[in-house]
Amino acid sequence: MYIHIGEDLNIRAKDVISILDKESANQSPLVKEFLKQQSERVINLSKNPYKSVIITYDKVYLSPIASGTLKKRSNQMSIHEF
Template identity: 75%
Template structure:
């Protein structure tokens, strides 16, 4: 199943490692360090300040969609699979 994460981009749900909200990223030294270390893999999908960070195996996406919305989308997709 695929999840829309912004800017006409859909990624496979099984490729998602983590979805972080903006506040968690801004308040965490580890998250900031992670983003700096993987700066070459960061793709900004947001024209405005991002609302969430979606981490996959090979890329890190800055999404304009709130983490709660992404969570609901992933939950709905799991229900549709059955």
């Protein structure tokens, strides 16, 4: 299944490693360092400040959609798979 993460982009749910809210990402020195090291793989989908960070196997997305909303979408998709 796919999850819509913003700007007409859908990603495969099974490719998602982590979805973090902006507050958690900004408070963690480890996440800050990770984002800094992965800067060439970061794709900003937000025209305004981003609300969540989505980490996949090959890219890191900065999404305008809140992490709670993305979680609900992923849960709805897993329910519909059955």
